[in-house]
Amino acid sequence: MPTRYIVDHINISSEDFDGETVCVNFATGTYFGLNLTAGAILDFFSAPHTKDEALQFITAQFGVDKAHTQDDIDSFIDSLIKEKLLLTADDDAIAETKPADIPDDAKYEPPRFEIYTDLQELIMLDPVHDTDPEHGWPQRRADLDQ
């Protein structure tokens, strides 16, 4: 069964600004600026999905063929995983895809993001980032001990 991925909802927030997405990883203190395609992919992973499902989604939304986009999208998803924006989803997680908020006349551009790490010193805070979301500090998140 292909691996499904999901946004790290505990540590990640993102906001759309007229097609550009600003995203912050509070665990690492990294800010990201994403173009329209990249923002759409990140948004798609608000619910658990596979890489192939993301490819189908983007090709359908932008009316482009898989052959021209697969490498772009695979590579971009790998970058999201590397930057810890996406986590591996639990097997029993339910996928509820919300309708995409993409303008009808939007043109496909290869997904890309700019990474801003100069804010890390500011945003990296106390152990709150390592804590259990339900119980708070000092209960350490179980997944960090694995």
Add this chain to the structure above:
Amino acid sequence: MVGRKDAQIWTSKVNQAGTPEIALPTASQFIVDSIDDATSFWAKHGGSEHHLKLGRARIILRLIGSAIGETVLPTLRHALADPDAASDAVIYAIDSQNTGFAGPPQDWPFETLSDQGRQRVHWTGPDGLALSSDESRGIWHLYDGAKQTGLYWIRAAQDLPFWEAASPLRHHIHWVSLQKDQGMLHAAVIAKGEAGAMLVGRGGSGKSTMTAAAMRQGWRSTGDDFVLVTNQPEPVSYPLYDMIKLSGMAENMFAEITASALNPQRRSDEKMLARMSDHANGAFVEALPIKAAFALTLTGKPQSRIGRTSSFQIVSAVAASSSVILRTGLKETFAFTSDMVRKLPCFRFEVGNDPLEALDVLDNFMGEI
């Protein structure tokens, strides 16, 4: 010692294996129990009650002991309000050394997960439980969002660092604000007329210096460092602390402000603190609409310049610097800031070496937009 019945458990020893010798309460229990104890202590001993109106948030502040008022009240006097109005939260402020209420623990008795273990946070959302402590200085902020009741708990008022009196209760005001759909943002807001310019940037980026220049020129302001903001229907700023902080060359440049420093005997690493209302001649105002946001950078060049910038620059500057100071509600602050920025034109402001020249540039620019 009066106060917490179980205060001794917070200084309990660990055995040789590093395991606490008694069962420890959770952070949530600690917050709830501490606030309950403060509530009971107030019921038994009383104190002075003050009503604050901070933007759209109304807080009843109950001071227990005389010493703590000197820390909490001076910068919030402008916010003292009608005691008959409904309140959004009750905050108890207790100085243990001067009241007999058991002091906050020297150390949180759990394992330390980072090298910043002397400053801790607990956060379960705006309507949940919150804690922010600075144990090295004996300062604890606790809040129960469901009960809208909090505790500002300090070990000894006379031992507080100089900056605590410049921004007291900041975590509580942040938490209550989040419940009122109001943001507490690290920014200055100044205006020549009705159109406010929000100035954002890290500490040292020129917010206070530009505010001092604005005060000299008769502009209006709601704050040089932190302001309260509501977004509906349009962004409006409200004052938080009646205080301006200057350092370095700005202290000499604005000698009229420095002359009334509240800390004339300050150490070399302390910023000069002065009340804005002492100098602004009525220009420290109750509210200012925000019409544009400017990300400041100091260039050291003779001339200042303003140009377009992205929403990203403003969002990242405001949310990141607010978060590092407020330490909790990071997602909420990011979302609030994003809502605000969507409603504002965003600019970069390259501030030259003359703040009065920079103010002229801003004045001309605001006139055009």
